[in-house]
Amino acid sequence: MDAYDALPFPRTDVAMNTLHFVRGIEDPAIFNHSMRTYLYGRFLGEQQGLQPDRDYDDELLFLGCLLHDSGLSPEGNGDQRFDLDGADLATRFLTEQGVSPERVEVVWDAIALHLHYEIAMRKRPEIALVTAGAGLDLGDDNPPVLPAGYADRVHAVLPRLHAAAVLHDTIVSQALDKPHKAPPFSMPGELVRQQTQGTWPTWKQLMTQPYGWNDYAGYDDHQPKP
Template sequence: MDDVYAGLLFTRTDLALSAMRYVQGIEDPAIFNHSMRSYLYGRFLGEQQGLHPGRDYDDELLFLGCLLHDAGLSAEGNGDQRFDMDGADLAARFLTDQGVSPERVEVVWDAIALHLHYEIAMRKRPEIALVTAGAGFDLGPEGPHTLPAGYADRVHASLPRLHAAAVLYDAIVGQAIDKPHKAPPFSMPGELVRQETQAVWPTWKQLMTQSPSWNDYDGYQPEG
């Protein structure tokens, strides 16, 4: 791993280094840096919960989940699903090609596929939960945990933000404008597109009465 990251606690296995080079080659630098910071903050938040790498979770899997969690926003990862699902599938292909066992690939796939679903991810194993926690903390630190004095400055010196939140927004919306099915109504990508375009979402009743339907509203009278 490049000396620019010296002093930051990144796992340095051969697989981790290979994945880092791969992701750095396909992602926007702002998104790559966000993914790297997500690992640092995920690990920190785990420590605040008494979770320690090697004892309570697999540090390599946490790193891989964080590093690859937004790979669906790259040109290589841009398929025909929501970006989180595209990213999970791309990560699975990459890790499988690297000889990673199906059981370990599944953990990383779950971490990426669930990272937009906070309440679900938080109830999963640490390698999954801490990807979501770390990614969220990097975009908007909330809650009772405060970073050690000067730590964020050291992180940002090695991994500058490069307008991360704005770049992520533009990437998600840009993909979905080009392929609207990547941002279905009521999903997070769908909400960002709605904000950008001022589109009007259908109501529940409209969705349920579109043809073909089971006609659940025909003759229906609510109680009371």
């Protein structure tokens, strides 16, 4: 771990065990992204006046960041969207580590909500800063000004390794193998649609699938003509 000595992250037994676990199952590009997510999330918290272990639980933030893309690993690749698969893998792993159910629930929420910015940002810092940190690492629409040389120092220890491209290809590869992992109108679904040039069903088509309630039967006949 000498390469990470200069990085400010918690060194508790659970934190270190999780670091070793995630590094062993994830593509290096995704692992480095997860570590940077924590560093950027912590930085963004400081910009808001939030101090680790005063205003939020630093270990929980670290665990959520490290595990937030674990659903993109072979071990985490289940039958749900990758964010939910990762949340469930985190639950299993942290429970085996003896983490209390209350703390595991915070990590589960942080991972499961990290694709839902507007919701995550209304939650406690241990959840919100996972989403914020991941967004900054992948290209925030309105990024803050980082201190001079900060990103260079982070990338020297945690090189990008084509992170955005690797994340995209891993999400799409999982979904092409298991299409139910990329439902219409979800982020994975949109990436698959872009890759395959496929089309999504319309609202009306979705509402007239098997077990629909025939809400459109005769409806169009009673609507005003343009």
